[in-house]
Amino acid sequence: MKQLIECVPNFSEGRNMAIIKQITDQVESVEGVRLLDVDPGAATNRTVVTFVGEPEAVLEAAFQAVKKAAEVIDMRYHKGEHPRFGATDVCPLVPIAGITMEEVAAYARKLAERIGKELGIPIYCYENAAFTNERRNLANNRSGEYEGLPKKLADPHWKPDFGPAEFNERVATTGATAVGARDFLVAYNVNLNTTSTRRANAVAFDIREKGRPVREGNPVTGKIKKDENGKEIWTPGSLKACKAIGWFIEEYGIAQVSINLTNISITPVHIAFEEACQKALDRGMRVTGSELVGLIPLQALLDAGKFFLAKQQRSLGVSEEELIKIAVKSLGLDDLKPFNPKEKIIEYLLSNPGDKKLVSLSVEGFANETASESPAPGGGSVSAAMGAFGVSLATMVANLSSHKAGWDERWEEFSAWAEKGQKLKDELLYLVDEDTRAFNKIMDAFGLPKGNDDEKAARDLAIQEATKYAIEIPFKVMKCSLESMGIIKAMAEIGNPNSVSDAGVGALAARSAVMGAYLNVKINASGLKDQDFLNKIMSESDEIEKKVISAEQEILQLVNSKIK
Structure with a gap:
């Protein structure tokens, strides 16, 4: 899976769009980074920028944005309602x-x-990037603000983690910056069948971590109680x-509970929704x-989908x-307006709509593309596809078994098998397309210039690296397809007997995937x-082929014994 991180810098300029654009232009100039949102605020004189990408690209974009902000924002003249202590505040x-x-x-x-050393800006690391517990809290680092x-x-005691520990002429213009690592924040609203803000607030106070103050007498209007130290008491x-x-x-025309989930690994969206539902019900609302x-990250919705399927005792696979x-x-999520996953899920938003994937073709389209005069897709991609079909059949048997009448108490057992199957599928x-990409890398390497010794050496190295990758991909197909035999065998043994022939076909497909991929290796x-690499790969491949042939024979014998 591709590594993705989000960066959400806050710049101390929210009124001059020309300045803001100079900063965001730096973000967009970095290849591999997608600018998702620019949210300026005039009252706060502050702009929140959101962009995502792979780690190194995001770091470069962040650095260039901070550098430009230091050039175009002068903190000596900054005024705004929001706490801040630098041109790039956080x-x-x-x-x-x-x-x-x-x-x-x-x-x-x-x-x-890098910011501290190259740009001469005092840097405080906060939250998960902090070096001390005291500095985990952003408010501690920013106390006193710019002034x-x-x-x-x-x-x-407050020496910066990086950068100068003095208020020199440059720092007077740039201020300081807090750089941190935090969990994803989800802004999420729950719709209620009421128009009452008071009733919505009651639900909000029921669920939010801060809770509500303890009051004397009337729980809404009474005086807030305090402890012996004069501190307010909260529930x-x-x-x-x-x-x-x-x-x-x-x-x-409705009231909502407006929620910020600051750590969805602690409180996921679906748990917040369920809790709001219960608290609303307790107060006579729905x-x-x-x-x-x-x-929202893709995994958050996948987790929610699995949560609600589990409540129904349905397979998660x-x-x-x-x-x-x-x-x-x-x-x-589609209560108020249509919900388009391609516009709301970060990973989907980042995908390139111009990428043509073999797996997105129809079966007819894939067959036609394979039959064309183009050398790719070839046997490697087709082997991966056979492996995907093989494990998909086993996954189907698991899902059918999970929902079979009379087998309700076994739904989790078969759900676990189906989840394993989905992962391998x-x-x-992925390997269907990756095998074609690996072939294209070899072709690209052979097309490199070879006019002098340096170019020849670079070309030869590129060919060797591409060739090694073109071996590794079908080898992965072999390993995945062999692993799928465990699921196929289990479904032949314990799955819905009406689908045992499907398990048998799955075994045939998985065996063919391994042997086809081995030919590509x-x-x-x-x-x-690289002879050492080859010796290792070929030895392991031989073993995989032997194992898959043995597994196929065992599964087919079992299947045939059940359908006679």
């Missing part, structure tokens, strides 16, 4: 897909160090990492649906498209010079 990185928080924190520190920087920088709400408030939306403000459909309908579908191996 620059958080957020994990989106295929990357851990620990990895993102390391990237944040790398960015912080307090001379005193702050002179205090050894926390039911959800962690959740901020919420009630409001009335004139456009829709949730009619919900609304997603901004973007269904396609990505089906999981998203279940999530949208269960959360009521998705990997093999062999033919590509002829051009590789």
Whole structure:
């Protein structure tokens, strides 16, 4: 899976669009980065910019944006309602897909160090990138704001993590910047069948982590109670990492609970929805649906789809498209207006609509493309496709078994098999296109110039690297297809007996996928010079082929014994 991170820098300019555009132009100039949103605020004199991409590209875009902001924003003249202490006030990185928080924190520190060294800006690392617990809290780092920087920088306790520890002429214009790593924030509204802001607020206070103050007498208008230290006493709400408030939306004529989920790994969207439903019901109201403000990671909706399927005791081993459909309908995301996953899911928004994938073709289209005079797709892609069909048949048997009348108590057992099958199917579908891309890399390498010794050496290296990759891809097809035999065998043994022949066909397809992919390994191996690599791959491939033939025979014997 491709690694994706989001960057959400806040710049201390929200009124002059020409200045803002100079900064965002720097973001858009970096290849591999997609600018998703630019949100200026005149009152705060602050602009929130959102862009995403692979880590190194995002770091470069962030650096260039911070550099430009330091050139075009002079903090000596900045005024605004929002707390701030620098031209680039904060620059958080957020994990989106295929990357851990620990990895993102390391990237944040790398960015912080570069900004501090190359741009001469004091940098404080916060949240998951912080070096001390005290500095995890952004408010601590930004205390005193820009006006307090001379005193702050002179205090050894507040020496920046990177960059100068003095309020020099440059820092007087740039201010300081907080660079951090935090979880994805989801802005999410739950729709209620009421027009009452008070009632919506009551639900919001029930669920938000902060909760509500404890009052004397009347729970709404009474005086707030305080402890012996004079601190207000609050009763926390039911959800962690959740901020919420009630409001009335004139456009829709309803009240909503407006929610910010600051860490969806702690409180996922579907849990917030379920809790709001229950609290609303307790107060005589009903949730009619919900609304997603901004973007959401794909995994959040996949998790929601699986959650609601599990509540129905249905198999979780269904396609990505089906999981998203279940999530949208269960959360009521299309209650107020149509919900288009391609416009709301970050990974979909980042995909290139111009990419032509073999797996997106119809079966007829794929067959026609294979039959054309083009050398790709070839046997490698077709082998991966056979493997995908083979494990898909086993997954179908698992899903049918999960929903078979009289087998209700076994739904989780078969759901687990179906989930394994879906994972292998998705990997093999990816390899269908990746095998063709690997072939194209070889062709590109052979097309490199060879006019002098340096060009010849570079060309030879590129050919060898491309050839090795063209061996690795069909080898992955072999491994995935062999692994699928475990699912196929289980479905032949314990699955719905009416579908046992489907398991048998799955075994035939998986066996053919392995043997076909092995032919591609062999033919590509002829051009590789790395003998140690070849010896290892060929030895493992021989073993895989033997195992898959044995597994096929065992499965077919079992299948035939059941259908006689």
